[in-house]
Amino acid sequence: MILVIVLVLKNYAQVQNPSDSIQAAKVPEKDMGDVLHHLFYRHAPLQVDAGLKKDTRKHFSIVPAIGYTLQTGFAGILSGNMAWYTDTAEDTKISSVNTNVTYSQKKQILIPFQINSWTKGNRYNIITDFRFIKYPSVIYGLGGEADPNQGFTINFSGIKVHQTVMKALSHNFYIGAGYYFDKLWNIRPTDSLSDNLKDQLTTKLGTTETASGVVFRFLYDNRLNQINPQQGLYFNVTYRYSPKAFGSDSTWHSVLIDARKYVQFPKGSGNVLAFWLMQWFVAGGTSPYLLMPSTGWDDNYNTGRGYIQGRYRGNNMTYFETEYRFGITNNGLIGGVAFANLQHFSSDISAAYNTIFPGYGLGLRIKLNKHSGANLCIDYGFGQNGSRGFFVNLGEIF
Numbered sequence: 001m002i003l004v005i006v007l008v009l010k011n012y013a014q015v016q017n018p019s020d021s022i023q024a025a026k027v028p029e030k031d032m033g034d035v036l037h038h039l040f041y042r043h044a045p046l047q048v049d050a051g052l053k054k055d056t057r058k059h060f061s062i063v064p065a066i067g068y069t070l071q072t073g074f075a076g077i078l079s080g081n082m083a084w085y086t087d088t089a090e091d092t093k094i095s096s097v098n099t100n101v102t103y104s105q106k107k108q109i110l111i112p113f114q115i116n117s118w119t120k121g122n123r124y125n126i127i128t129d130f131r132f133i134k135y136p137s138v139i140y141g142l143g144g145e146a147d148p149n150q151g152f153t154i155n156f157s158g159i160k161v162h163q164t165v166m167k168a169l170s171h172n173f174y175i176g177a178g179y180y181f182d183k184l185w186n187i188r189p190t191d192s193l194s195d196n197l198k199d200q201l202t203t204k205l206g207t208t209e210t211a212s213g214v215v216f217r218f219l220y221d222n223r224l225n226q227i228n229p230q231q232g233l234y235f236n237v238t239y240r241y242s243p244k245a246f247g248s249d250s251t252w253h254s255v256l257i258d259a260r261k262y263v264q265f266p267k268g269s270g271n272v273l274a275f276w277l278m279q280w281f282v283a284g285g286t287s288p289y290l291l292m293p294s295t296g297w298d299d300n301y302n303t304g305r306g307y308i309q310g311r312y313r314g315n316n317m318t319y320f321e322t323e324y325r326f327g328i329t330n331n332g333l334i335g336g337v338a339f340a341n342l343q344h345f346s347s348d349i350s351a352a353y354n355t356i357f358p359g360y361g362l363g364l365r366i367k368l369n370k371h372s373g374a375n376l377c378i379d380y381g382f383g384q385n386g387s388r389g390f391f392v393n394l395g396e397i398f
Contacts, residue, residue: 029332031370033061054092058084061369063394065376070389071137071296071309073105079394083227083372086120093118093125094225094372100394109134116226125166125174125219129299133158136190139289142314142345152201153191156290158184162299166219174219180240184209184290209288210249213242223262228373228396230272234260252285254293260398271326276398278303278319293317295343302397304343306359306383314345323397325365335365337379339397359383361391368394 060082068074079100085092095117102110112131118124135158138151164178185208189201216239223232238256242248257279265273280293293316296302296309303319304311321341328334340360363379377393 027330029367029370031333031367033369035333054085054088056085056087058082061374063368063376065392065394067378067392068390069392070307070387071106072102072108075102075104075108077102077394081374081394086118089121091122091224093122093221093223094227096227098395106136107134108136122172123168125168125176125221127162127164127166127178129160129162131160133160137310138308139310140313142292152189154187154201154205155190156184156187158182158290162215164215164217166217172220172222174217174221176217176219178215178217180211180213180215180242182209182211182288182291184288187290205289206249208249209290210247211242211252211288211291212247213240213253214246215240225373228375229260229262229274230270230373231262231264233262234258249288250286252282252287254280254282254287256280265324271324274323274325274398276319276321276323278317280319281316287315289313293345295345300393302393303341304359304383305339305341305361305379305391305397306381307343307357307387308389311383311387312343312345312357316344316346318344321398325396328364332370333367335367335375337363337365337377339363339379339381357384363391 060080063077063079063081065077065079066074067077077100079098081096081098083094083096085094095115097113097115097117099113100111102108110131110133112129114130115126115128117126117128119126134156136153136155138153140151159182161181162178163180164176166174166176168174187202187205187207187209189198218237220233220235223229223234236256236258238258239253240256241253243251245251257277259277261275263273265271278298280298282292292313294309294313295304295307295311297313301309303321305321319341320343321339323337323339325337326335328336339362340358342356342358344356359381361379361381363377365375365377368374368376374395377391377395377397379391379393379397380389381391382388
């Protein structure tokens with residue numbers, strides 16, 4: 001069950017593909033701002049928007065929503081985003097700021113603040129990811145063989161401070177470095193468990209986890225719009241080193257390889273076939289348990305639709321997903337997706353790959369802003385062992 005209330009305060013522009021412009025000339029595109037305009041100002045004409053041209057103004061929208069997902073139960077969300085271009089050149093990438101406040105039925109609080117900013121000429125890419133969470137959630141142990149009936153709810157609070165600066169080496173190629181800091185505290189079991197089991201969990205998890213260190217990143221990104229990619233290739237490699245000398249609980253390092261490809265299919269239709277491949281692994285040392293690769297714990301909490309967040313966890317995560325995005329209404333207000341994913345986890349990085357867990361499902365897309373391409377995503381996913389549920393996101397899953 002999903003109830004969504006949308007308030008678009010101001011629109012912002014994006015680069016349009018030629019086929020999109022042709023389609024817009026035949027059937028005017030609409031978004032939720034247009035719907036609300038018609039609802040409250042039924043006899044007033046829609047303002048003609050010259051937004052197919054880029055401008056350097058900063059534009060924003062606000063989205064209040066109520067939704068339901070496996071990991072949160074019912075949740076209230078107030079989300080805001082702002083986007084702009086630094087110049088009007090044809091290949092200028094869109095910059096954005098996204099934040100929201102979420103409070104859930106399970107007494108979870110999430111407050112992320114994310115910036116993806118491009119300087120003039122796309123010479124630098126500045127990536128900021130700050131967030132606060134107070135997050136009762138379920139853990140299931142390590143590896144792909146974890147029993148789905150042996151989950152334990154723990155509570156914890158945490159802050160995340162990830163900052164990276166990337167410099168262009170050549171067109172669409174970037175290299176950079178940054179600093180990552182994660183701290184979790186008040187980690188404690190919350191289920192009605194025996195004192196002995198609580199003591200065992202506390203001994204294994206501890207009451208705090210801290211990781212602090214440097215990152216080095218390589219990026220190729222020729223997408224023009226990261227909010228709703230219609231074309232292009234994204235390839236990112238991130239090496240994270242968290243030594244005790246920087247304040248980490250232990251010295252460890254990890255590697256994340258993230259590749260995504262977007263193809264219009266059929267060509268010129270506006271429909272998109274998207275592919276996502278991710279390899280995330282602890283390359284050495286011992287990562288804090290709650291920072292290990294895990295279902296739904298990527299930077300945007302989007303992997304593993306069909307399974308509850310944290311369902312699988314291990315030193316090595318391999319993930320693949322494909323999604324077909326298509327229009328339902330000619331005016332672009334409503335779209336749909338069909339998706340399928342595969343994931344594998346091992347508790348030991350050298351363990352043979354022997355179990356793959358599939359997920360699949362369907363979803364709706366509601367256009368929040370026709371110029372940025374920002375959508376509200378409402379998906380229903382299925383996994384193994386009866387796992388299923390709604391998954392809601394603001395912006396495309398990948």
